[in-house]
Each structure stands twice: as structure tokens, then as C-alpha cells.
């Protein structure tokens with residue numbers, strides 16, 4: 001069946017990551033992003049597409065840094081707390097009951113409950129359509145040992161797939177309650 005092209009992304013079940021940043025004063029911020037992808041091996045570059053009004057973009061413009069946190073299905077319910085529009089400099093990480101931990105190469109924090117992290121430095125950004133494509137050079141990539149066996153152990157990590165709004169891919173389509 002054909003669907004309206006404005007709904008194209010609903011055909012693409014995507015891994016949902018949480019992007020953490022810090023304000024120039026060091027207050028953390030986090031938001032779920034399912035528009036995300038690797039785009040270069042050398043240099044290693046990972047990109048997200050961000051609504052230009054988001055605090056994530058505001059912090060990245062100010063600090064040039066961000067962290068990609070890879071999360072599993074068990075954190076699915078948290079996505080609707082993290083996506084809430086809290087005032088600037090209210091940390092969604094603590095609001096969601098998640099734990100901040102220091103990164104190794106950037107000031108933006110990691111989320112401890114994630115199974116893997118990419119610490120990124122802003123490489124380039126470009127407005128495309130109604131989003132900003134934010135490309136980050138990966139300075140450090142780390143995965144919890146128990147989730148890695150030459151490649152990511154998908155059966156164990158259970159990456160959280162996002163489809164649209166409250167629709168996630170668990171195991172076919174689960175609708176999480178909005179917080």
C-alpha cells in the first residue's frame with residue numbers, strides 16, 4: 001500500500017539514542033533522537049537531525065560537544081520523560097531517574113544506564129528541511145564489555161527501536177504511555 005510521503009519515516013524503524021549535552025554553566029540536558037546515523041569512517045562521524053528549537057542544539061552550538069547514549073528496550077518508558085520540554089537547565093537525566101556519569105573526553109555527561117556511548121565533538125552542522133543535521137566527530141567510543149563480542153550483542157542489548165511518536169518496535173509495535 002502507498003502511504004502519504006510525509007509519513008515516510010514510519011516505514012523506517014530506527015534505533016533510538018539519547019543525546020546528552022551540557023550548558024555552558026555545566027547543567028546537563030538529555031533528549032531522545034531517532035533521526036541518527038553514522039556518516040563517515042574516517043574521520044569517524046555520527047550525525048543526528050535536530051529540531052532547531054531544541055535545547056540540545058542550543059548546547060551543542062555553545063559547547064561544540066555531545067554524547068550519544070545507546071539505550072535498550074528497558075529504558076523505553078523513560079523516553080517520554082526525556083522528551084518533555086523542561087525549562088532550559090533543568091536536567092532531564094535526573095527528572096527521568098537516570099544517572100549521570102562523567103565522560104572521558106568531553107564535558108557533556110554520559111548516562112550510566114546506557115550500554116554504549118560515543119563522545120563527540122561538533123564537526124559540522126547544516127540546516128536541511130525543518131531539522132539541523134548535526135555531525136559530530138567521534139572522539140571516543142565505548143561499550144560495556146558484557147554487550148560486546150566482536151560486534152554488539154543485539155540479543156542482549158535489545159536496542160530500542162523507534163517508529164513514530166509513542167510507537168516503538170517492541171517486539172512488533174508497542175505504544176508506551178506518555179508520561
Ligand SMILES: Cc1cc2nc3c(=O)[nH]c(=O)nc-3n(C[C@H](O)[C@H](O)[C@H](O)COP(=O)(O)O)c2cc1C
Nearest residue numbers: 031032033034035049050051054055056083084162
Ligand atoms: C523516541 C523519540 C525520538 C525522538 N527523535 C527526535 C529526533 O530525532 N530529532 C528531534 O529533533 N527530536 C526528536 N524527538 C523529540 C525530542 O526528543 C524532544 O522534543 C525533546 O524535548 C528535545 O529536548 P531538548 O529541548 O532538551 O533538546 C524524539 C522524541 C522521542 C520520544
